Amino acid sequence: MKVKKIWLITFSPTRTSQHAVEAIASGLPAIPLENIDLTYSDTVAVRRFGADELVVIGVPVYAGRVAPLAVKRLGKLQGDNTPAVIIATYGNRDFEDAMIELKDLALQAAFLPVAACTFIGEHSFSGPATPIAFGRPDSIDLTTAKAFGLKISEKLARLEEPGIVDCPEVPGKRPYKEGMGSLPFTPGLLESRCTQCAACLPICPASAISLESRIEVDRGLCIFCCACIKVCPEDALQIDAEPLKQKRQWLSEHCTERREPELYL
Ligand SMILES: Cc1cc2nc3c(=O)[nH]c(=O)nc-3n(C[C@H](O)[C@H](O)[C@H](O)COP(=O)(O)O)c2cc1C
Structure with missing residues (x-):
């Protein structure tokens, strides 16, 4: 099957999913490619894709x-x-029902997953004193991702015609496990460190941060993705809620064994 265009579609507050997607794309056929970054705007236009295009969703x-x-x-x-190629990136703990959920979401929207995979990204809660999957995806992961992209290219070339795809089985259970719900926390602000540089404002995927007389994070909007914490040049934004500090500590002590990408073709 000849694909006319590739779309890289990502939601990636701390950019690890984006890296995995780009590395897979580097092994895909060299044809026109465009990014749709869903991270920063709620006003993403309704879009339709044809049977002769390929979407890579991370x-x-x-x-x-x-x-x-x-x-x-x-x-x-x-x-x-x-x-479609579907990619779930997780922080070296577990991906549980995310892969099967992503496959179901793709099928419901008339995308046909031709390949699926999980990659490991540095955990959003990871920090210098509590590293969790620090630096992932690393060069080994990115090499794996590119090689997987090449395998996907071969599979696409073998497909006789658009619309007929054998979708790989992926792990996970239905009904899915309960999701996170909204957290009753936001990152805490250390006012003495904040220079009001506003670097955290555009990086927030939920538009939860505002700056009038001080930086404020809206608890109702914040998804605790930690993008603001990672971008702050002064370390003024921090995980300061006790339950999350404990979770971070637990993750850094218990999720140390390196997990590897899982590839489904
Ligand atoms: C609120 C929240 C919940 C998370 N839950 C999990 C999880 O269940 N399992 C896991 O391994 N990682 C979990 N992570 C870590 C992210 O999946 C991981 O850091 C991922 O690489 C982030 O992707 P991004 O860089 O594209 O934002 C969680 C992160 C956040 C912010």
Whole structure:
């Protein structure tokens, strides 16, 4: 099957899913390619894709499910028996039902997953004193991703015609495990460190941060993706809620064994 265009579609607050997607794309056929970044705007236009295009969809795992804001934004996209590569990136704990959920979401929108995979990304809660999957995806992961892209290219070349794809089985259970729900926390602000540089404002996928007389994070909007914490040049934004500090500590002590990408073709 000849694909006319490739679309890289991502929701990736701390950019690890984006890296995995780009590395897979580097092994795909060299044809016109465009990015649709769903991270920064709720006003993503409704889009339709044809059977002669390929979409590569990369999202993070939150609480063993697809990140809820990614689900919402992916809902704007509609295929037409469009082949898809689906990628769930998680922080070396577990991806549980996220992969099967992502496959179901793709099928519901008339995308046909021709390949699926999980990659490991540095955990959003990871920090210098509590590293969790630090530096992932690393060069080994990116090499794996590119090689997988090449395998996907071969599979696409073997497909006789658009609309007929054998979708790989992926792990996970239905009904899915319960998702995260909204957390009753936001990152805490250390006012003495904040220079009001506003670097955190545009990086917030939920538009939860405002700056009037001080930086404020809206608890109702914040998804605790930690993008603001990672971008702050002064370390003024921090995980300061006790339950999350404990979770971070637990993750850094218990999720140390290196997990590897899982590839389904
Ligand atoms: C609220 C929240 C929940 C998370 N839940 C999980 C999880 O259940 N399992 C896991 O291994 N990683 C989990 N992570 C870590 C992310 O999946 C991981 O860091 C991912 O690489 C982030 O993707 P991004 O860089 O594209 O934002 C969670 C992160 C956040 C912010």
